[in-house]
Amino acid sequence: MVTIFEKLIKKFLKNLFKKKKHIKLGLYGPPNAGKTTLANKICEDWLGEDMGKVTNMPHETREIQIKEQVNIKSGNKEISFNLVDTPGIATKIDYEDFIKFGMGEKKAKERAKEATKGVIDAIKWLDNMDAVVVVLDSTKDPYSQVNITIIGNLQARNIPVLIVANKIDLKKSKIKKVEAAFPQYHVVGISAKDGTNIDEFYESLFKVVG
Amino acid sequence: MPHQCVRCGKLYEDGAEEILKGCSCGGKLFFYINKKKLEEQQKIVQDLTQKEKKEIEKDVFDLIGEERDKENPVVLDLESIRILKPGKYELDLVHLFKKRPLIYKLEEGKYLIDIPESFKREEE
Numbered sequence: 001m002v003t004i005f006e007k008l009i010k011k012f013l014k015n016l017f018k019k020k021k022h023i024k025l026g027l028y029g030p031p032n033a034g035k036t037t038l039a040n041k042i043c044e045d046w047l048g049e050d051m052g053k054v055t056n057m058p059h060e061t062r063e064i065q066i067k068e069q070v071n072i073k074s075g076n077k078e079i080s081f082n083l084v085d086t087p088g089i090a091t092k093i094d095y096e097d098f099i100k101f102g103m104g105e106k107k108a109k110e111r112a113k114e115a116t117k118g119v120i121d122a123i124k125w126l127d128n129m130d131a132v133v134v135v136l137d138s139t140k141d142p143y144s145q146v147n148i149t150i151i152g153n154l155q156a157r158n159i160p161v162l163i164v165a166n167k168i169d170l171k172k173s174k175i176k177k178v179e180a181a182f183p184q185y186h187v188v189g190i191s192a193k194d195g196t197n198i199d200e201f202y203e204s205l206f207k208v209v210g
Numbered sequence: 211m212p213h214q215c216v217r218c219g220k221l222y223e224d225g226a227e228e229i230l231k232g233c234s235c236g237g238k239l240f241f242y243i244n245k246k247k248l249e250e251q252q253k254i255v256q257d258l259t260q261k262e263k264k265e266i267e268k269d270v271f272d273l274i275g276e277e278r279d280k281e282n283p284v285v286l287d288l289e290s291i292r293i294l295k296p297g298k299y300e301l302d303l304v305h306l307f308k309k310r311p312l313i314y315k316l317e318e319g320k321y322l323i324d325i326p327e328s329f330k331r332e333e334e
Contacts, residue, residue, distance in 0.1 A: 095297030109297035113269045116291065116299045120273075123306050149303040 022069060022082045023209050024128055028154075029135035030146045031058035031088025031115075034166040038135055038192035039065070039085040045198070046070050052085055057101045059115035061087050064125055074202040079209065086125060087118025089146050126153065131160040131209045138165035138189060139172035142181035151182060162208045165189045169196060212248060213240040213285055216270075217263055219255045229283060238283040239267045247288070254294060265296035 027035040039051040052065050065085040072079055093115045098108035126132075132154055136142055154161050162185070165178040169191035179187045188204045190197040213222045213229050217237030222228050232238045243251045258266070270286055270293070286293075292300040 089303065091301050091303055093299040093301070105297075109265070109269075112297040112299060113272060116301065117273050117275075119301055120291075120306065123303075126307075146303065149307060153307045 022080045024084060024130045025081045025205075025209070026084045026086060026125065026129040026132045027135055028086055028122065028126075028132050028150055029088065030137070030144065031090055032056070033088065033135045033137040034192045035088065035135045036061050036065075036085055038133070038164065038166065038190075039067070039083060041192045041195060041198060042070060042072070042083060043067055046072055051083070057098060057103075059088055059090075059093070059098075059111060059118065061085060062111070062114040062118040063087065064118075064121055072202060072205070074199075074206045077206055077210065079206065084125065084129065086122035087115065089119050089122055089150060090115070091145055093119070126159075127157065129159055131162070131205075133162050133164055133205070135164045135166050135192075136178055137167050138175050138178055139167055139170050142178045147181070151185070160208045161185055162204055163187045164192075164201065166192050169194050212243050212245065214243055214251065214255060215240055216255065216267055219252070221252075229285065232283045237267070239270055240283060240285040242285045242287045242289075244289060251288060251292075254292075258295065262296050266293050269293070269296060 027039055029035050036052040036054050040054065043049055043051045047067065047070060051067050052061055054060060064087070067083040067085075070081045070083045072081060093112045095105070095108035095112040098111050099105065103111065134147070134150060134154070136147060151161065151163075163178065163182055165173070165175045165187055167173055168175060168189045173189070175187065175189035178189075186204055186208065188197065188201050190201050192198075213224075213226070214220070215222070215228075215233035215235060215237040216239045218233060218235040220228075220233060220235070222233075222240070228234060229240060233240075241251065241255070255263075270284070273291075274284060287305075290302050290305040292302075294300065
């Protein structure tokens with residue numbers, strides 16, 4: 001009698017923990033690729049709220065942003081994610097680039113410092129991730145040091161990767177080029193801004209983490 | 211490997227007492243320089259104005275954050291981050307991904323001790 005009771009408790013606890021498991025999903029990529037726009041789209045779709053501010057100026061996200069318990073459904077499956085939006089990773093951060101957007105020198109230098117700290121933090125957080133969506137701007141050359149270093153390091157750490165070729169709503173967008181650059185990965189072309197192909201993105205995400 | 215005081219540009223070899231206690235000029239921030247890049251880096255520091263040096267000092271201390279022990283000097287590893295001028299940073303991603311510490315905190319009696327605490331991942 002006791003054994004059955006114990007078994008039931010064990011089963012109950014097991015299910016409890018199963019339900020509590022959230023997949024930590026990191027959004028990584030170079031600045032201005034659309035990581036926060038995608039994070040916002042995901043949050044709007046499943047939570048009905050935004051995650052972060054989006055502007056045209058690079059390095060808008062300079063701190064790690066987390067949204068917990070984002071339950072995404074695709075087909076018959078439902079997976080709970082902890083969504084982690086990260087600052088854009090860059091090799092050069094120059095305050096003069098921000099001045100071009102009309103920012104004052106003092107603020108621009110502060111932003112450059114924060115962006116540098118953001119890159120360091122984003123890299124530090126990489127080992128925390130269960131899976132990563134690498135968001136690339138499909139209008140830009142995918143063969144950059146930033147892209148190759150991020151993807152290479154994810155591979156070395158055995159973290160599942162989905163590559164998003166974002167901004168397919170723009171004329172210059174070339175998904176084929178992104179696919180050719182990273183042939184061993186699943187690449188999904190989307191427009192995070194207008195939601196084009198977002199269902200395909202969720203399907204692909206489930207294939208990668210499932 | 212040489213250590214350069216950011217404030218006065220003076221160079222110190224490994225193990226120098228000044229690196230542990232602070233430079234004779236009062237500076238407490240050193241750049242840790244690869245010998246191959248020494249000349250190039252020396253020129254960068256030489257060309258900085260006093261105001262710029264102070265700005266860089268403040269920026270690096272801000273980058274380290276609250277982990278910094280204000281009493282002891284710190285050494286920034288230029289292999290990972292180079293600061294050309296205030297607000298102009300060059301990051302070596304390969305080094306950063308290798309998780310080598312960016313900043314060395316120095317304590318008396320210990321030489322070049324990295325501070326894993328400042329690089330500990332934030333608690334989940």
